[in-house]
Amino acid sequence: MRVHAQRAGALLGGLMFPAWSMADWTLNMTPGVTGTSNEIFDLHMTILWICVVIGVAVFGVMFWSIFAHRKSQGAKPANFHENTVVEILWTIIPFVILVVMAIPATATLVDMYDSTESEVDIKVTGYQWKWQYEYINEDFGYFSNLSTPGDQIANRQTKGENYLLEVDNPLVIPVGKKVRFLVTANDVIHSWWVPDFGVKKDAIPGFINETWTRVDEPGTYRGQCTELCGKNHGFMPVVVKAVPQEEYAAFVAEQKAAAEKERELTQKDWTMAELMERGEKAYQTACAACHQADGSGAPPAFPALKGSQIATGDMAAHIDIVVNGKSGTAMQAFGNQLSEVDLAAVITYERNAWGNSTGEMVTPKQIFDYKNQQ
Amino acid sequence: MSAVADTHAQDHHHGPAKGFSRWLLTTNHKDIGTMYLIFSFTMFLLGGTMAMVIRAELFQPGLQIVQPEFFNQMTTMHGLIMVFGAVMPAFVGLANWMIPLMIGAPDMALPRMNNWSFWLLPCAFLILVSTLFMEGGAPNFGWTFYAPLSTTYGPPSTTFFIFAVHIMGISSIMGAINVIATILNLRAPGMTLMKMPLFVWTWLITAFLLIAVMPVLAGVVTMMLMDINFGTSFFDASGGGDPVLFQHVFWFFGHPEVYIMILPAFGAVSHIIPAFSRKPLFGYASMVYAVGAIALLSFVVWAHHMFTVGIPITGQLFFMYATMLIAVPTGVKVFNWVATMFRGSLSFEAPMLFAVAFVILFTIGGFSGLMLAIAPADFQYHDTYFVVAHFHYVLVPGAIFGIFASAYFWLPKWTGHMYDETLAKTHFWLSFVGMNLAFFPMHFLGLAGMPRRIPDYALQFADFNMVSSIGAFMFGATQLLFLLIVVKCIKGGKKASAKPWDGAEGLEWTVPSPAPYHTFATPPEVK
Numbered sequence: 001m002r003v004h005a006q007r008a009g010a011l012l013g014g015l016m017f018p019a020w021s022m023a024d025w026t027l028n029m030t031p032g033v034t035g036t037s038n039e040i041f042d043l044h045m046t047i048l049w050i051c052v053v054i055g056v057a058v059f060g061v062m063f064w065s066i067f068a069h070r071k072s073q074g075a076k077p078a079n080f081h082e083n084t085v086v087e088i089l090w091t092i093i094p095f096v097i098l099v100v101m102a103i104p105a106t107a108t109l110v111d112m113y114d115s116t117e118s119e120v121d122i123k124v125t126g127y128q129w130k131w132q133y134e135y136i137n138e139d140f141g142y143f144s145n146l147s148t149p150g151d152q153i154a155n156r157q158t159k160g161e162n163y164l165l166e167v168d169n170p171l172v173i174p175v176g177k178k179v180r181f182l183v184t185a186n187d188v189i190h191s192w193w194v195p196d197f198g199v200k201k202d203a204i205p206g207f208i209n210e211t212w213t214r215v216d217e218p219g220t221y222r223g224q225c226t227e228l229c230g231k232n233h234g235f236m237p238v239v240v241k242a243v244p245q246e247e248y249a250a251f252v253a254e255q256k257a258a259a260e261k262e263r264e265l266t267q268k269d270w271t272m273a274e275l276m277e278r279g280e281k282a283y284q285t286a287c288a289a290c291h292q293a294d295g296s297g298a299p300p301a302f303p304a305l306k307g308s309q310i311a312t313g314d315m316a317a318h319i320d321i322v323v324n325g326k327s328g329t330a331m332q333a334f335g336n337q338l339s340e341v342d343l344a345a346v347i348t349y350e351r352n353a354w355g356n357s358t359g360e361m362v363t364p365k366q367i368f369d370y371k372n373q374q
Numbered sequence: 375m376s377a378v379a380d381t382h383a384q385d386h387h388h389g390p391a392k393g394f395s396r397w398l399l400t401t402n403h404k405d406i407g408t409m410y411l412i413f414s415f416t417m418f419l420l421g422g423t424m425a426m427v428i429r430a431e432l433f434q435p436g437l438q439i440v441q442p443e444f445f446n447q448m449t450t451m452h453g454l455i456m457v458f459g460a461v462m463p464a465f466v467g468l469a470n471w472m473i474p475l476m477i478g479a480p481d482m483a484l485p486r487m488n489n490w491s492f493w494l495l496p497c498a499f500l501i502l503v504s505t506l507f508m509e510g511g512a513p514n515f516g517w518t519f520y521a522p523l524s525t526t527y528g529p530p531s532t533t534f535f536i537f538a539v540h541i542m543g544i545s546s547i548m549g550a551i552n553v554i555a556t557i558l559n560l561r562a563p564g565m566t567l568m569k570m571p572l573f574v575w576t577w578l579i580t581a582f583l584l585i586a587v588m589p590v591l592a593g594v595v596t597m598m599l600m601d602i603n604f605g606t607s608f609f610d611a612s613g614g615g616d617p618v619l620f621q622h623v624f625w626f627f628g629h630p631e632v633y634i635m636i637l638p639a640f641g642a643v644s645h646i647i648p649a650f651s652r653k654p655l656f657g658y659a660s661m662v663y664a665v666g667a668i669a670l671l672s673f674v675v676w677a678h679h680m681f682t683v684g685i686p687i688t689g690q691l692f693f694m695y696a697t698m699l700i701a702v703p704t705g706v707k708v709f710n711w712v713a714t715m716f717r718g719s720l721s722f723e724a725p726m727l728f729a730v731a732f733v734i735l736f737t738i739g740g741f742s743g744l745m746l747a748i749a750p751a752d753f754q755y756h757d758t759y760f761v762v763a764h765f766h767y768v769l770v771p772g773a774i775f776g777i778f779a780s781a782y783f784w785l786p787k788w789t790g791h792m793y794d795e796t797l798a799k800t801h802f803w804l805s806f807v808g809m810n811l812a813f814f815p816m817h818f819l820g821l822a823g824m825p826r827r828i829p830d831y832a833l834q835f836a837d838f839n840m841v842s843s844i845g846a847f848m849f850g851a852t853q854l855l856f857l858l859i860v861v862k863c864i865k866g867g868k869k870a871s872a873k874p875w876d877g878a879e880g881l882e883w884t885v886p887s888p889a890p891y892h893t894f895a896t897p898p899e900v901k
Contacts, residue, residue, distance in 0.1 A: 036750075040753065075720065098698045105694065109690060109694070109750050200754070223823070226758065230527060
């Protein structure tokens with residue numbers, strides 16, 4: 001109830017003193033931080049003002065009629081119903097305005113489509129419901145998942161400042177460089193949008209779209225998926241960190257080292273406890289969105305794993321479905337999404353959590369061999 | 375001919391049959407029109423209830439009332455029910471009632487088909503609504519049902535949804551054929567095409583649009599059906615198909631479809647504004663040509679819904695220019711309405727209030743449409759609440775206010791009674807305020823970066839969402855008042871004369887109020 005009272009107060013205050021709460025009562029698009037986004041902003045403002053001027057003129061005449069030509073005021077109707085000159089004029093004038101508007105719009109569009117001469121290339125892949133970023137020239141990549149805790153979404157915890165706009169691994173790009181994005185998707189259509197860059201591109205399975213940006217100010221920029229992609233469409237934000245060149249170089253080096261270390265982990269001898277611990281974490285990020293944290297799923301689209309035939313039956317079938325997915329259903333092929341370690345950990349976890357006590361484990365080495373046989 | 379008329383006379387078959395069979399078996403255009411209007415209002419309340427669920431969930435950030443799965447079913451069903459169940463049948467209802475009366479015809483040209491095309495609709499919507507109770511839930515992929523979300527990843531009920539769309543399509547096509555056959559064959563002697571009332575003109579053009587695009591919709595859902603059940607890969611890239619093909623085919627239907635939902639309202643408003651301005655419509659001929667131009671252009675602008683899918687730049691430019699062009703004929707219509715009011719003798723009964731609000735608010739929707747046409751700017755607007763604001767501005771104060779204006783304008787003719795003017799004005803002002811409160815803030819939300827079709831949102835969007843929800847509840851509750859007004863008007867009220875509006879023109883005002891069960895058995899002469 002107090003929350004409601006506070007909100008009502010905020011509403012009233014906001015309406016009466018707009019300057020007090022500018023942050024929450026933003027009315028307009030923001031210019032953003034790239035050349036493209038500034039050009040878009042200028043186009044937006046130009047067309048907005050054109051509309052305002054036309055609106056004032058047309059509604060001005062209308063309101064004047066409403067006030068001055070009322071029957072109750074004794075107005076006698078005129079009888080004109082045609083005027084060729086006027087009708088031709090108000091066909092031609094809007095046309096000319098449109099031509100004038102189309103010129104800068106065309107120039108901006110041509111510029112937006114020119115993704116040549118990029119200095120960094122990043123492949124962006126949409127998944128239900130996360131983004132994968134692959135630095136194709138540097139040979140590493142990672143997934144970017146929503147990091148807002150479920151308790152905040154379910155109103156059991158106070159919502160943080162960047163509620164729903166925060167991720168575990170943001171995309172990192174260098175400032176001042178032309179970065180090209182190759183956008184695609186793994187399952188359904190998504191759309192990758194960073195408002196501050198003026199970049200929005202649909203991620204379409206089986207096709208690769210190109211777009212680009214050049215960010216001049218370092219900072220963290222936030223956006224969201226903008227194409228309905230299923231139940232968690234509202235929960236797959238885009239977060240991009242633009243950093244100075246040196247910081248970017250350090251980031252790339254660190255990521256490459258981490259990728260190398262990950263490959264070494266595959267060869268390590270894992271114990272059941274280690275796999276279970278790692279499996280729980282991997283399960284939360286990769287599987288829980290559909291199969292739920294307690295393995296109960298959301299049938300029929302997302303079957304339960306707790307006590308399921310797959311998770312308690314034949315191990316080979318279990319590995320196959322996790323690595324290769326199941327065509328015609330929402331079950332994705334995780335073989336390329338997760339490392340061998342995470343695959344082994346997740347499968348081991350699923351076979352031993354929530355009362356699925358098979359006692360069986362699979363090692364990263366076995367997964368590695370399984371993938372190589374295919 | 376005379377033999378048929380004689381048997382008829384001997385049966386004393388002048389009035390309607392009694393009981394339910396009157397409605398089930400009727401071939402009378404007035405009965406069928408009434409049934410369409412009742413059906414449409416029922417669907418309006420059902421779709422509106424779903425909108426209330428959506429706005430209740432969006433009242434505050436966080437998930438409170440429904441889960442995302444169900445939220446997506448609500449947005450999908452709300453859209454489908456409002457487009458196919460509320461707006462389109464309402465216009466068909468108006469067409470059934472008014473076209474024969476306006477052109478001096480005794481009935482629609484194909485009365486039995488008329489009956490069938492109505493009764494298909496409740497069947498289609500029974501199937502569609504029943505999906506809510508199926509395992510896996512109702513369709514949850516948005517009213518635009520983009521593949522592969524609606525095919526490979528759709529719920530099991532998708533096949534029922536496809537069947538429902540097929541039935542609705544058949545119903546619409548038959549309705550359109552009937553309208554064309556009626557207008558082209560049954561006009562009173564002397565009523566040349568360029569003397570036809572504008573509502574008849576706009577419906578004639580709408581009917582051609584329907585016949586052109588409903589088969590395209592049927593085609594796209596059939597391809598979905600094949601992909602889901604018969605192993606084809608029209609929209610599945612892994613089988614050599616193309617998900618973007620779906621969008622091209624869908625929007626080739628979808629863009630003319632949005633004009634199908636607005637052109638008849640243009641026509642109705644072109645009768646109401648002159649009637650209450652007591653002055654002839656300004657620029658009749660240019661109004662007709664403008665509607666024709668809008669209808670033709672509607673076939674070459676579909677990809678403006680797809681500016682972000684990555685079509686080549688030449689395509690992008692073509693669709694941007696073509697879309698901007700639509701502003702020209704639309705502008706002509708608005709200028710004509712304003713010129714009709716200019717130096718008239720205006721009074722503001724409920725039909726006129728709704729019609730004036732229609733012109734103003736539809737124009738605002740047109741302005742945001744023009745902004746969306748600018749392809750580079752569309753990259754920022756696309757799939758945000760700015761788009762939601764835009765199309766609700768053209769559909770709610772456009773299509774729906776147009777329908778309310780028509781209903782109040784012709785209710786005296788239908789029922790023989792005047793409606794309660796005070797209540798009707800209350801209905802107008804509450805709808806007007808509620809609607810603007812609900813939809814205007816959505817422009818701000820979109821520009822601030824809120825995507826559409828999300829059940830939960832970041833904190834900076836909280837305030838305007840709350841305002842919007844309050845407006846939506848207000849608008850929704852107000853519509854029950856309309857039900858009350860209509861029921862009251864049917865039951866009684868001041869007797870309406872044959873022509874209750876002193877400025878109104880047209881054949882429909884030459885028959886008594888209420889219009890007798892059979893009218894224009896002998897065609898009137900039009901000078």
